Amino acid sequence: MNMSKPEFLLNMRVARSLFGNQRVRADLPTANIADFSKDFSRAAIWLTPKSVEHFNAADFPELGEKQAELQDAVLAFRTIAKEVPPDEAATNEQLGNAKVAFERVLKIIEPYLPTHEESKDVETALTGIPFPDWVVTWDYELGNDEDETPAVWLNLYADEDTAPKGTLASTAAGLTRQLRKRLTDARINRWPYVRLRSAQKHKTL
Amino acid sequence: MHFHQDLLVLARQMVDRNAAQPIEAELRRAISTAYYALFHLLTHEGTARIVAAAHLRSRVARTFEHKFMNAVCKEFAAMQPNPAGQHVHPSGVLIPSGVITIASEFVTLQDSRLSADYDTAITWDHFEAEAIVASAELAFGEWQAVQADPGSDFFLVELWCRGIPKRS
Numbered sequence: 424m425n426m427s428k429p430e431f432l433l434n435m436r437v438a439r440s441l442f443g444n445q446r447v448r449a450d451l452p453t454a455n456i457a458d459f460s461k462d463f464s465r466a467a468i469w470l471t472p473k474s475v476e477h478f479n480a481a482d483f484p485e486l487g488e489k490q491a492e493l494q495d496a497v498l499a500f501r502t503i504a505k506e507v508p509p510d511e512a513a514t515n516e517q518l519g520n521a522k523v524a525f526e527r528v529l530k531i532i533e534p535y536l537p538t539h540e541e542s543k544d545v546e547t548a549l550t551g552i553p554f555p556d557w558v559v560t561w562d563y564e565l566g567n568d569e570d571e572t573p574a575v576w577l578n579l580y581a582d583e584d585t586a587p588k589g590t591l592a593s594t595a596a597g598l599t600r601q602l603r604k605r606l607t608d609a610r611i612n613r614w615p616y617v618r619l620r621s622a623q624k625h626k627t628l
Numbered sequence: 629m630h631f632h633q634d635l636l637v638l639a640r641q642m643v644d645r646n647a648a649q650p651i652e653a654e655l656r657r658a659i660s661t662a663y664y665a666l667f668h669l670l671t672h673e674g675t676a677r678i679v680a681a682a683h684l685r686s687r688v689a690r691t692f693e694h695k696f697m698n699a700v701c702k703e704f705a706a707m708q709p710n711p712a713g714q715h716v717h718p719s720g721v722l723i724p725s726g727v728i729t730i731a732s733e734f735v736t737l738q739d740s741r742l743s744a745d746y747d748t749a750i751t752w753d754h755f756e757a758e759a760i761v762a763s764a765e766l767a768f769g770e771w772q773a774v775q776a777d778p779g780s781d782f783f784l785v786e787l788w789c790r791g792i793p794k795r796s
Contacts, residue, residue: 569742570698583755592762596729599736603706614702616739621755 428482431475432535438474439529439536440562441580441625445469446554464512465582466559470521471626472504475528489531496527509627541565545575545613548605554579555594557586559622565613574614577602580622595619632672635665636768643761647754655757656744662764663741666734667694669771674784688788696791698738704731704783721782726774731783733767736760 445466478501480494503521507513513521529536538546542565549563558579568574579598587594595617602615629637642658643650671692675685705728707715715723740760743750774780 568739570695572702581755586755588758591759592766595759595763596732596766599732600728603732604708607706607708614735616736619756619759621753624753624755 427477427479430477431479431482432532434474434476435528435532436536437562438469438525441469441560442525442529444562445560446556446558464518465622467513467518467521468560468580468622468625469525470504470507470513470518471509472501473626474504474525475501486531493528493531496524496531500524500528510623541611544609544611545606548609548611549577549602552598552601552605554598555586557582568614568616572614573612574616575602575606575611576616576618578618578620580620580625583621583623586619591619630668630672632665632668635661635668636764639665639761639764643754643757647758650754650757652752655752655754658757659737659744659752659760660741662761663737666730666737666764666767667692667697669768670697670730670734670784670787673771673775673780674788677781677784678788691791692788693791694738697787698735700783700786700790701731701734704728704786705735717779717782719782721779723779723783724774724777726770727777727780727783729770730767730774733763733770737764737767 447466475497478497480490480497483490483493486493500521503513503517503524507517545563545565549561554561559582560580562578562580564576564578566574566576577598579595581591599615599617602617606613606615639658639661642654642661645654671689672685674692675689679685679688704717704723707717707723707728709715709725715725715728717723737760744752771780
């Protein structure tokens with residue numbers, strides 16, 4: 424297997440999580456469409472060329488006629504992603520078109536991104552956590568830590584402009600406690616680590 | 629100031645120094661320093677309680693092991709409150725919630741320290757590094773509140789004793 428293929432699939436796995444876990448603020452006045460739009464845009468950190476980085480159509484000969492379809496979808500997505508400056512919000516049109524292209528890519532490569540039973544349980548446990556509004560999306564990784572303890576790393580992508588700098592550590596500590604309890608209640612034997620990351624930086628790296 | 633306090637100040641200085649255009653190596657050093665600040669706080673406080681002769685404390689401090697401290701901290705951090713909201717160690721000792729937070733932060737900081745020092749595949753940004761330094765500051769603040777609690781003495785002794793083989 425070409426070394427670019429696993430890297431591309433890893434990028435897509437992360438992007439799929441960021442896409443699926445996007446959050447909009449719950450306290451917005453429903454009539455204010457512009458605010459909703461802004462929230463969707465700030466959460467769309469999957470809309471970056473990095474999501475499809477290392478894609479090489481030649482890595483997928485087994486797809487047959489879908490190989491060209493995958494290439495088209497990736498190119499369409501990459502074109503839109505490159506049009507959006509990393510430090511600016513995407514337009515509604517860009518978001519809509521990127522979403523269509525991204526979902527086309529996901530549909531084709533879905534068999535390469537299996538979700539294991541334990542991952543589903545972990546996701547269920549994570550989904551119920553009431554994250555603060557400044558968390559725009561999240562992702563997680565399973566693995567073993569340095570002590571070989573099974574662990575889950577929860578990456579919370581924060582909107583730096585609205586995240587309260589003075590209380591970040593105590594918020595993270597509180598979320599870690601909640602996460603630990605949820606994992607325990609779900610009988611998931613994994614040590615929780617919460618990492619706060621900049622949503623803006625994810626798009627620019 | 630004590631060494632651990634100096635380290636915490638240094639971690640904050642390093643993470644704040646180039647906030648607009650941070651140098652990643654400096655962020656990594658800040659994260660590592662934040663971990664060591666908490667590590668040395670705990671070894672300082674532990675030896676101050678365990679060793680009566682002040683001039684021998686630094687020698688005993690060298691026997692604290694990161695790995696065993698991590699294991700003890702995981703045990704404490706995983707404690708769930710009873711229906712009365714109290715954290716009770718299996719040995720029956722009441723543990724203040726501040727110690728639970730400190731234990732949890734120690735595990736997180738050690739994990740971050742190892743990534744910052746050795747994992748070049750991970751990229752660190754200022755926001756993330758700042759949050760990690762802040763978590764060490766949070767742990768220091770919690771220590772101020774619980775240091776006189778008997779449960780804190782118990783925690784410190786566990787941090788040290790866990791690495792000592794028991795007589796069979």
